[in-house]
Amino acid sequence: MDLTLVLSLAAAGLALGVAEGIKPGPLLTMVIRETLSGGLRAGIWTAAAPIFTDGPLVIFSLFAAAWIATNPSILLLITIAGAIFLAQMGYECFGLEPPDLDADNDLPTTSFFRGIITNLLNPNVYVFWFLIGGPLMASAADKEILAPIAYAVTFLVTITLTKATIAYAIHRASGQFSSIVYRRLLAICGVVMIGFSLYYVTEAYILLQEI
Numbered sequence: 720m721d722l723t724l725v726l727s728l729a730a731a732g733l734a735l736g737v738a739e740g741i742k743p744g745p746l747l748t749m750v751i752r753e754t755l756s757g758g759l760r761a762g763i764w765t766a767a768a769p770i771f772t773d774g775p776l777v778i779f780s781l782f783a784a785a786w787i788a789t790n791p792s793i794l795l796l797i798t799i800a801g802a803i804f805l806a807q808m809g810y811e812c813f814g815l816e817p818p819d820l821d822a823d824n825d826l827p828t829t830s831f832f833r834g835i836i837t838n839l840l841n842p843n844v845y846v847f848w849f850l851i852g853g854p855l856m857a858s859a860a861d862k863e864i865l866a867p868i869a870y871a872v873t874f875l876v877t878i879t880l881t882k883a884t885i886a887y888a889i890h891r892a893s894g895q896f897s898s899i900v901y902r903r904l905l906a907i908c909g910v911v912m913i914g915f916s917l918y919y920v921t922e923a924y925i926l927l928q929e930i
Contacts, residue, residue, distance in 0.1 A: 720863065720865060721862060721863040721866070724859060724862055724863045724866045725863060725865050725866050725869045726869075727866075728855075728856075728859055728866040728867065728869050728870035728873075729869040729870060729873045730873075731855070731870060732869065732870040732871065732872070732873030732874035732877065733873050733874075733877050735874055735877075736873060736874040736875070736876070736877025736878040736881065737877055737878075737881055739847075739874075739878050739881075740877065740878040740879075740880070740881025740882050740885075741881055741885070743911075744841070744843070744915070745801070745805055745837050745838075745841050745912065745915045746765075746768060746769070746834060746837050746838050746841065746882070747882060747885065748908055748911045748912055748915070749765055749808065749833060749834055749837045749912075750762050750765045750766050750834070750882050750885060750886050751885070751886075751889055751904075751908055752808070752812060752815075752905065752908040752912075753765040753830040753833065753834070753886075754886045754889045754890050754893070755815075755889065755893060755901060755904055755905055755908070756815045756905065757829075757830055758890065759886060759887060759890040760830075761829075761830035762830070762883070762886030762887075762889065762890060763883045763886050763887075764828065764830045764831035764834065765830045765831060765833060765834035765837075765882075765886070766834070766879055766882035766883040766885075766886050767831065767834070767879055767883070768831065768834030768835050768837065768838045769838060769875055769878050769879055769882075770875050770876075770879055771835060772835055772838040772839050772844065773838070773844065773848065773874075773875055773878075774871075774875065776844065776845065776848045777848065777852065777853075777856070777871045777875075779848075791926045791929045791930055792926075792930050794842050794845060794846070794926055795923055795926040795927060795930065797839075797840060797841075797842050797845065798842045798919050798922050798923040798926060799919075799920075799923050800840050801837075801840030801841055801842060801916075801919050802916045802917075802919035802920050802923065803916075804836060804837070804840050805837070805840075805912045805913070805915050805916040805919065806912070806913055806916040808833070808837070808912050809908070809909040809910070809911070809912030809913035809915075809916060810909065810913070811909070812905045812906060812908045812909030812912065813905070813906055813909050815902075815905050842919070842922060852870075852871075852874075855867075855870065856870055856871065
C-alpha cells in the first residue's frame with residue numbers, strides 16, 4: 720500500500736472539505752435557513768446532505784466525467800431546475816416565522832430533503848466532481864486503490880462536519896435574537912437564495928450558447 724499517496728489524498732480531501740464547507744453557496748444558505756426556522760436538528764440534517772448526494776456522484780464521476788463534459792445539455796437542465804427551486808426557497812424566507820420551541824416544528828427529515836434537493840440541483844457540485852474530484856481520484860486509483868477512497872470519505876465527512884459546526888454556531892447565537900432579528904436574517908437568506916437563482920439563470924444562458 721502506498722501510504723504516502725493515501726495520506727496526501729486524505730489531506731487534500733480534508734482541505735477541500737473545509738473550504739467547500741465554509742464557502743458561501745446554496746447549501747450553506749439552506750443550512751442557515753433551516754437552523755433559523757427549524758432549530759439545530761434541522762440545520763444538522765441539512766448539513767448532512769452531501770453524504771447522500773455527493774456519495775453517488777463520487778462513483779459516477781469516475782466513469783462519466785468525460786461524457787458529462789461533452790454534454791452541456793445535462794448541466795443546463797440541472798441549472799434551470801436549481802434556479803427555480805432556489806427562487807422558491809428564497810421567496811418563502813420572507814414569510815417564515817421564528818421557531819416556536821413549544822410547538823411541533825417540521826420534522827428534521829423535511830430539512831434533510833430540502834438539503835438533498837438543493838445539492839442535487841446545484842450545477843457546481845457536478846462541475847466539482849466531474850472536472851476536479853473525478854479526474855483526481857481516477858489518476859490516483861491507477862497507483863493505489865485506497866487513495867481515492869480516502870479522499871472521498873475525508874472530503875464528505877469534513878464538509879458535513881464543517882457545515883454542522885456552522886449550524887451549531889448559528890443555533891447558539893440565535894438564542895439572543897429577537898423576532899425582528901430572526902425575520903431580518905431569514906430575509907437575508909431569501910435575498911441570497913434569489914441571488915444564487917439569478918446566478919444559475921446566467922449560467923444556464925452560458926450553457927445554452929454551448930449547445
